[in-house]
Amino acid sequence: MAIKQEGVLTISEFPTTFTLEYPYTRTLGPVIGPFLTALRDGRILGIRCGSRVLCPPLEFDPDTGETLSPDFVEVGPAGCVEFWTWIAEPSRKHPFQEPFAFAQVKLDGADTAMTHAVKAAGPEAMSAGMRVKAQFREERTGAITDVYFVPEGDARDVAIAPGEGEVAISTHLISLTFEENLYPSRARYAQGLLDGKFIGQRSPVNGTVSIPGKGYDPLARVLMTEADDVELASTGTATSFTVITPIQYKGQTETEPYVSASIFLDGADQALSMQNIYSIPVDEFREGMRLRAIFKPAAERNVDNVDNSWMIFTTGNVIERWEPTGEPDVPPEEFPEQI
Amino acid sequence: MAEHCAVIGVGQTQHDAKRIDVSQYGLVREAAERALEDAGMTYADIDAVVVGKAPDMFEGVMMPELMLADSLGAVGKPMLRVHTAGSVGGSTAIVAASLIQAGVHDRVLTVSYEKQSESNAMWALSVKVPFQQGMVAGAGGYFAPLIRAYMKRSGAPEDTGIRVALKDRQNALKNPYAHLKLEGIDFDQIANSPMLWDPIRYLETCPSSDGACAMVLGNAAVAKKAPKKPAWVHATAMRTEPTMFSGRDQVNPQAGQDCARVLYKKAGISDPRKEIDCCEIYVPFSWFEPMWMENLHFAPESEGWKMTYEGATALDGDLPVNMSGGVLSSNPIGASGMLRFAEIANQIRGEAGEHQVDGAKKGLGHAYGGGSQFFSMWIVGDQPL
Numbered sequence: 001m002a003i004k005q006e007g008v009l010t011i012s013e014f015p016t017t018f019t020l021e022y023p024y025t026r027t028l029g030p031v032i033g034p035f036l037t038a039l040r041d042g043r044i045l046g047i048r049c050g051s052r053v054l055c056p057p058l059e060f061d062p063d064t065g066e067t068l069s070p071d072f073v074e075v076g077p078a079g080c081v082e083f084w085t086w087i088a089e090p091s092r093k094h095p096f097q098e099p100f101a102f103a104q105v106k107l108d109g110a111d112t113a114m115t116h117a118v119k120a121a122g123p124e125a126m127s128a129g130m131r132v133k134a135q136f137r138e139e140r141t142g143a144i145t146d147v148y149f150v151p152e153g154d155a156r157d158v159a160i161a162p163g164e165g166e167v168a169i170s171t172h173l174i175s176l177t178f179e180e181n182l183y184p185s186r187a188r189y190a191q192g193l194l195d196g197k198f199i200g201q202r203s204p205v206n207g208t209v210s211i212p213g214k215g216y217d218p219l220a221r222v223l224m225t226e227a228d229d230v231e232l233a234s235t236g237t238a239t240s241f242t243v244i245t246p247i248q249y250k251g252q253t254e255t256e257p258y259v260s261a262s263i264f265l266d267g268a269d270q271a272l273s274m275q276n277i278y279s280i281p282v283d284e285f286r287e288g289m290r291l292r293a294i295f296k297p298a299a300e301r302n303v304d305n306v307d308n309s310w311m312i313f314t315t316g317n318v319i320e321r322w323e324p325t326g327e328p329d330v331p332p333e334e335f336p337e338q339i
Numbered sequence: 340m341a342e343h344c345a346v347i348g349v350g351q352t353q354h355d356a357k358r359i360d361v362s363q364y365g366l367v368r369e370a371a372e373r374a375l376e377d378a379g380m381t382y383a384d385i386d387a388v389v390v391g392k393a394p395d396m397f398e399g400v401m402m403p404e405l406m407l408a409d410s411l412g413a414v415g416k417p418m419l420r421v422h423t424a425g426s427v428g429g430s431t432a433i434v435a436a437s438l439i440q441a442g443v444h445d446r447v448l449t450v451s452y453e454k455q456s457e458s459n460a461m462w463a464l465s466v467k468v469p470f471q472q473g474m475v476a477g478a479g480g481y482f483a484p485l486i487r488a489y490m491k492r493s494g495a496p497e498d499t500g501i502r503v504a505l506k507d508r509q510n511a512l513k514n515p516y517a518h519l520k521l522e523g524i525d526f527d528q529i530a531n532s533p534m535l536w537d538p539i540r541y542l543e544t545c546p547s548s549d550g551a552c553a554m555v556l557g558n559a560a561v562a563k564k565a566p567k568k569p570a571w572v573h574a575t576a577m578r579t580e581p582t583m584f585s586g587r588d589q590v591n592p593q594a595g596q597d598c599a600r601v602l603y604k605k606a607g608i609s610d611p612r613k614e615i616d617c618c619e620i621y622v623p624f625s626w627f628e629p630m631w632m633e634n635l636h637f638a639p640e641s642e643g644w645k646m647t648y649e650g651a652t653a654l655d656g657d658l659p660v661n662m663s664g665g666v667l668s669s670n671p672i673g674a675s676g677m678l679r680f681a682e683i684a685n686q687i688r689g690e691a692g693e694h695q696v697d698g699a700k701k702g703l704g705h706a707y708g709g710g711s712q713f714f715s716m717w718i719v720g721d722q723p724l
């Protein structure tokens with residue numbers, strides 16, 4: 001790890017990688033639902049809008065916003081390419097893993113074009129005005145990917161048996177992997193966690209110590225540098241907490257109620273919020289409790305979930321557990337209200 | 340303010356856990372078309388559209404303004420998107436009002452929505468979003484310690500939150516659009532409901548809803564020709580503060596106090612408790628009613644709970660709060676703030692139906708978002724200020 005010179009816009013070389021992923025659903029409604037149901041059954045529908053036929057169909061007139069009545073018209077299966085672009089290096093999410101074209105295809109009987117994939121031998125096989133035809137896939141689920149287009153002469157017949165029921169909801173696994181470089185102050189905080197230490201920052205303006213530091217005093221808007229870093233104790237006082245009963249959702253790892261506490265480390269003026277505590281029974285946890293962070297062995301520590309966010313609660317995956325120090329509780333009047 | 344602004348049309352959807360009968364477009368259009376009908380207008384009469392929704396992770400739609408432009412009749416017109424977390428419904432209405440007040444437009448359609456069933460709210464508020472904050476354990480996990488701190492600070496009786504929830508849930512029974520309508524709800528049902536985020540019980544928590552809200556705003560000339568009584572915007576205010584800094588008062592945030600002060604000043608209000616007839620405020624967890632009563636200067640610090648206890652905030656109290664059942668009863672997050680603004684406008688217009696406060700002449704709409712850090716508020720009255 002190398003940290004470049006401190007500065008507001010300078011970033012460190014402490015990359016962290018995250019994947020954001022969720023199976024979103026889409027309620028298809030009275031127009032896209034029948035459109036995808038028809039695709040599953042090997043037909044392509046447009047919708048009448050005044051004197052035009054829109055394909056893909058919309059629930060409303062795109063010019064005026066007026067609701068369209070569900071007056072569907074079967075279009076295609078062949079049509080003309082209006083514009084196209086060649087995808088020489090498809091990505092993981094593209095409809096084909098070999099090179100293909102994305103094209104605006106105006107189907108016979110429709111007045112608007114649909115963006116879709118055309119499987120052609122190469123860019124030389126593509127041209128504006130060329131005729132293409134729908135090629136339905138063997139396995140269809142009621143999705144826009146049930147079909148693709150090929151040069152009209154290449155289309156082969158597929159026997160299509162209509163499916164059962166209406167397609168009403170579609171599911172899309174949306175996934176994004178991204179890398180984030182930590183700001184220098186955050187990188188030092190992360191490095192501290194890896195070293196088994198809590199690194200905060202003391203404001204040169206009013207002397208208050210925040211953890212983690214932001215690299216600046218957020219109220220005075222004054223830059224803080226490595227010279228303002230302070231190492232804090234691994235002991236502190238629980239100042240507020242909640243018991244969380246986990247709700248289940250995809251990716252949820254918690255199953256049992258657990259304590260989420262704000263811990264006011266000795267020497268800090270800001271609580272380390274939302275520290276999950278599993279080692280102390282929920283009914284024994286209380287405000288004022290003295291706690292000590294027990295770090296994992298160095299080889300087992302990681303800071304994979306530390307990022308640059310301004311509302312950071314994470315201490316990475318470096319703490320084995322928070323355990324009571326055995327000292328008497330701090331009376332409420334002796335610790336500031338910190339959440 | 341160069342021009343007066345009035346609410347001349349209000350529309351909202353039926354709110355529900357899953358509106359599987361409509362697409363996102365259909366949901367938003369259901370509210371928009373009801374507001375247009377209420378105002379005696381069509382999309383063609385509208386000069387500009389201002390939309391709002393809460394964090395993008397809820398539906399995975401990054402640019403709702405782009406997605407909704409043609410479905411809201413905005414083709415060839417200005418369209419804006421506003422984003423201030425949970426307060427967005429309020430700030431969206433304020434941006435729309437400012438376009439009228441500044442004399443830029445005569446008639447503005449403003450819409451906000453959330454279709455929470457397209458993902459999961461707790462996931463969307465816990466996941467690490469690229470280059471943004473994570474909330475770790477949903478909104479409840481974030482706000483529970485604040486409530487605990489308020490309880491300690493104020494010495495409020497432990498059942499205050501249950502009483503708020505009971506009142507709001509009973510009010511919701513009078514609101515035909517409410518998501519949660521719990522017939523026969525009583526104190527014990529709420530008290531015995533599971534503790535989700537201690538001290539927040541299940542029935543003291545807002546639901547996740549699919550829903551939308553819309554308003555048509557117009558200037559004085561437009562309002563005078565409106566088919567129904569308008570609600571005149573007397574003042575709007577927004578304030579912001581950072582989520583975390585050493586010494587921050589998260590229970591009674593400075594930004595909220597300042598926002599209310601400047602709002603009352605602009606509206607010529609010196610004694611809000613006396614001069615305001617009723618409020619629709621953003622209470623996603625029951626305890627936020629007493630907390631916001633203090634933050635909004637209706638009660639001295641640590642005494643907000645007394646208003647709940649004395650029945651002041653009940654439908655027949657001297658300052659009814661959340662007559663519609665509030666966020667506790669319907670929570671399409673992006674729309675929740677606008678629902679507060681629209682419900683209070685309907686009170687002033689005499690259009691609130693069974694949950695109407697008799698003779699309401701001046702009302703407060705309030706929304707907050709983020710970690711209690713974005714505030715948006717408006718005062719509406721039955722006459723122009």
